[in-house]
Amino acid sequence: MNLKKVVNEIRNFEGILRKIAIKDVVETFDFNDEDYEFDIIVDFGDDAAVIGIDGDNAILLAADGIWGKLLEADPWWAGYCSVLVNCKDIAAMGGKCVGMTNIISIKDKDICREVLKGVKDGVKKFGVPMVGGHTHPDAMCNVLDVSITGIAKKDCILRSDNAKIGDKIIFAYDLVGQIYKSFPLNWDTTTMKSKKLVRAQMDALVQIAENKLANSCKDISNPGAIGTLGMLLEVSRKGGVVDITKIPKPEEIDLIHWLKVYPGSGYVLTAKEENFKEIKDIFEDVEMTAEICGEVIAEKKLYITDGENKEVVFDFEKEFICGC
């Protein structure tokens, strides 16, 4: 295997490079203002923000905009994915989804109609209501932004920034699916599955959270497997070593391609080794495959290996992915 080539492909992957824009936004907001009525537990840098409300509960907030080119090329899928990506963000925190709002800017009515149909189908599949929003009927561009609110017990949140040295790095995927026709980087595992299974796959993360089985978790999204792991390690201020040949993968998919894919149901977690079996069983119960692929280390670099050679993908002492 040409590991240097893999490193190069990952480092130049647009799905990762786009994350750098987060830094400017994050630096604008600080949370030293003690005026806030509620307790901010997690802000930028995780799949969702977490705010404590009453004694036990916390509210989770996340939002996602759909890439313009996706929206125009396949508006139905954009609408459907706007639901999927937000639900995954809440699930990745170990939370339950409460409801969503959307803001649609309409330049082309036909595109808008297809987008809404996709959103509706996503709502039916994931069982999370779209309850409100805002419409711009006269926009210059077609834009779809969706936000989601979730809920979780304060002491059962799966954060991105809590990876511990010595944790095993676990990748979990639903491997049964297909490359989505219009977007080769999307691994569709939900359109053909029952809503019962799709929702059970989200509940799996709630089980992992409530049983305190993992130290950190992130849903695999636009940056792909290694990019997502990189963001998790970056905010945890740790490093890691990953054997990419151990990452669960459908046989027919090329490895480099797989590392860039946005899966319909896929997560990276870190956990004590003793918890792995239980995590694996929870995922298997919902038809997902989980494997240990590496370990969290103190040195702030992310290495990939193929079992023989080892290369640095990210050196967090010198660079950042999102800068959170």
Place this chain on the structure above:
Amino acid sequence: MNLKKVVNEIRNFEGILRKIAIKDVVETFDFNDEDYEFDIIVDFGDDAAVIGIDGDNAILLAADGIWGKLLEADPWWAGYCSVLVNCKDIAAMGGKCVGMTNIISIKDKDICREVLKGVKDGVKKFGVPMVGGHTHPDAMCNVLDVSITGIAKKDCILRSDNAKIGDKIIFAYDLVGQIYKSFPLNWDTTTMKSKKLVRAQMDALVQIAENKLANSCKDISNPGAIGTLGMLLEVSRKGGVVDITKIPKPEEIDLIHWLKVYPGSGYVLTAKEENFKEIKDIFEDVEMTAEICGEVIAEKKLYITDGENKEVVFDFEKEFICGC
């Protein structure tokens, strides 16, 4: 007074005409799917959606996008207003704001920087944290969408659709302010006020809600005073008569202009007459002026009067504003 002219100005006001786009979106989503884990109490058609969580509490969700032309003409104000409008949406439900997320699409970095500064200033003023979101660094248009989550006791929600026949129609405004320089339709009452007062003005609605003093409420927004009242009556399936000369108004502002204005702090409520004094006192304590201006009637028409003549503005048997 030329009432027919007033009617004409209101009916052709862009702030109202744009609301018609809501209908297509709303018709897409139905809530007969009993799969939802949580109880949808209010969905589209109100200032915020309401979803019941545990025994006592409900989560409020709202979202707002800032008009493209506002964003480009005065990005700081767009950012600041993105916070203001969302906070008002939660306040108008009698709720407390928990947190916000935003999605920024960046075409021009300079505009983005000013927008973020405005958002930051809004956050400092209103005391509601911006805790997460999403960034599109390579968009075709500059777009700012913000969503907010709030919380309230389930039995203390101020809805838009609960106006009762015989209720008095009450308008409440902070009359101390100024027309915003770049946007003559914005009545700025917050940039020059202390955060203590601004936040107290939002809490006033919580007090009104928790003391069950009003049957319905809506924050006065883009559709202006009569357009907002129209939407409230439309979803309540009622009508109303309003003496527009009684609507609290700064002396120096022309009436027709005032009816179109988006005020920094302004609400329309309906309530039993016996509750008016208490409502008025609550608003006066936070330096706002509230007056009875009309009454809710069974006939599904909204009339305006100047004390002598009477004209129909909206006939809900034949037309709709947002169709919810």
